Amino acid sequence: MLKIKIADFVIEIDNKYDFLANMCKDYISSDDRVDFSVFVTDAEIEAERATSDDKSLPCGYLEAVCVYRKICLEVLERDAILVHSAVVEAHGQAYAFLARSGTGKSTHISLWKRAYGDEVQIINGDKPICRYIDGAWYAYGTPWCGKEGWHRNTRAKLKAICYIERGEVNSIEKLTPADSASRFMKQILIPRDMNKMSKTFEIVDRILKETSSWLLRCNISLEAATIAYEAMSK
Numbered sequence: 072m073l074k075i076k077i078a079d080f081v082i083e084i085d086n087k088y089d090f091l092a093n094m095c096k097d098y099i100s101s102d103d104r105v106d107f108s109v110f111v112t113d114a115e116i117e118a119e120r121a122t123s124d125d126k127s128l129p130c131g132y133l134e135a136v137c138v139y140r141k142i143c144l145e146v147l148e149r150d151a152i153l154v155h156s157a158v159v160e161a162h163g164q165a166y167a168f169l170a171r172s173g174t175g176k177s178t179h180i181s182l183w184k185r186a187y188g189d190e191v192q193i194i195n196g197d198k199p200i201c202r203y204i205d206g207a208w209y210a211y212g213t214p215w216c217g218k219e220g221w222h223r224n225t226r227a228k229l230k231a232i233c234y235i236e237r238g239e240v241n242s243i244e245k246l247t248p249a250d251s252a253s254r255f256m257k258q259i260l261i262p263r264d265m266n267k268m269s270k271t272f273e274i275v276d277r278i279l280k281e282t283s284s285w286l287l288r289c290n291i292s293l294e295a296a297t298i299a300y301e302a303m304s305k
Contacts, residue, residue, distance in 0.1 A: 072084070072085055072086070073085075073086050073091060073092050073095065073099075074099065074100045074101075074102070074105070075095045075098040075099055075100055076098055076099075076100035076102065077098055077142070077200065077211065077213050077214075078146065078151055078200040078202045078209075078211040078213070078226070079202070079204065079211070079226075080106045080107070080146060080149065080151075081100050081102045081104050081105050081106050082105070082106060082107060082108070082109060082142060083105045083107075083108040083109070084108070084109050084110065084138055085108070085109070085110035086110075086111075086134065086138070087111070087113075087130070087131075087134060088129075088130055088131030088134050089131065090129065090131025090132055090134065090135055091131060091134060091135045091138060094135055094214045095214045097214065097222075097224050098213075098214055098224055106149075107145050109138055109141045109142055109145065111134050111137040111138055111141070115137050116130055116133045116134055116137060119133045119136055119137050120133055135215070139153075139198070139213075139215045140260065143200070143260050144260070144262055144264075144267055146200065146202070147262070147267050147270045147271060147274065148267075148270060149202075150202060150203040150204070150274065151200050151201065151202035151203070151274075152200065152201055152202075152259060152271065152274045152275070152278070153198060153199075153200055153201075153259060153260050154167060154169070154199060154200075154201050154210075154255075154258055154259055155169065155197065155198060155258040155259065156168055156169045156176070156195075156197075156199060156232075156258060157176040157177060157179070157180045157193070157195065157196050157197065157217075157221075158193070158194040158195050158199045158210045158212075158227075159180050159183050159184075159191050159192065159193055159194065160191065160192045160193075160194050160210075160225075160227040161183070161187060161190055161191045161300060161304070162190065162304075163227060163228070164227060164228060164229075164230035164231075164304065165194060165209070165210040165226075165227035165228060165229045165230060166230055166231050166233060166299075166300075166303060167199070167201070167210055167229065167231070167232050167233065168180060168233050168234075168235055168287075169232065169233070169234050169235070169254065169255070169258045170234060170235040170236070171257075174235055174236065174237060175235060175237065175289075175291070176196075176197075176235060177196060177217070177219055177221075178291055179235055179287075179289065179295060179296070179299075180193060180196070180221075182291065182292075182293055182295055182296040183296045183299075183300070185293060185296070186293045186296040186297055186300075187296070187300070192223060192225075193221040193222075193223065194210055194211070194212045194222070194223055194225060194226075194227060195210070195211075195212045195213055195216050195221065195222045195223075196216045196217040196219045196220070196221030196222065197215065197216050197217030197221075198213055198215040198216060198217070199211055199212060199213055200213055201229060201278060203274075203277070203278075207228050207229075208228070208229040208278055208281060208282055209226045209227065209228055209229060210226065210227055210229045211225075211226045212224055212225055212226070229278075229282055230282075230283075230303060230304065231282065231283045231284070231285060231303040232251065232255070232278075232279075232282055232283070232284045232285070233284075233285045233286075233287050233299060233303060234246075234251075234254045234284070234285070234286050234287065235287050235289065236286065236287070236288045236289075237288070237289070237290070238288030238289055238290060239290060240288070240290075241287075241288070241289045241290060241292065241294050241295045241298050242287075242288050242289075242298075243285055243286065243287045243288075243298055243299055243302045243303075244285065244286050245283060245284070245285055245302075246284040246285060246286055247284075248276075248279040248280050248284065250284070251279050251284035252275065252279060255275060255278075255279060255284075256275065259271065259275070283303065285299075285302065285303055287299050
């Protein structure tokens with residue numbers, strides 16, 4: 072049995088394998104309360120294996136994938152959502168970068184670190200949770216963070232959402248919520264359950280109306296980071 076705290080939720084996990092405990096070691100909680108519980112069956116682990124391209128993945132890894140999916144579905148009812156993105160914090164504000172796999176999210180946030188040094192911290196490299204709490208949207212680190220392993224057990228107020236596209240010349244433009252919606256929907260988990268699906272659409276509508284969205288076309292020069300920060304931080 073494992074108890075972790077993610078996005079200020081205390082979650083009890085009836086895990087079968089040590090993989091999950093090792094992965095979540097920075098998120099272990101000693102709180103007395105439990106907000107919700109999660110467990111995964113052997114059948115669910117094998118169903119996950121069946122959908123994977125790599126049939127040799129260890130059971131512990133597959134259990135972690137299933138656990139996080141259940142967590143992300145559970146937190147929807149609590150005004151929180153998984154956003155497939157890389158998130159950096161600069162001067163107390165969080166910036167979430169979204170893109171198709173292989174486009175260069177990790178490369179771009181590395182440019183932020185090169186350009187701004189210790190003024191920038193990486194909150195999560197791949198699968199943060201965004202939650203509405205205390206009257207604002209916050210981005211939270213999670214141990215589900217991508218192959219680079221970039222994550223911190225912290226949160227920062229979400230300042231902007233930025234979609235990345237490759238370009239020869241660096242440019243950035245602000246998007247309307249309507250223009251942002253189709254891009255955003257490609258980077259979230261869409262539930263099959265109709266009630267959870269409805270809640271997902273409600274959260275998406277709110278977060279896009281309450282947070283600025285941007286489209287960054289960029290190369291891999293440091294200028295890509297500076298023009299992005301200068302535009303979105305204003």
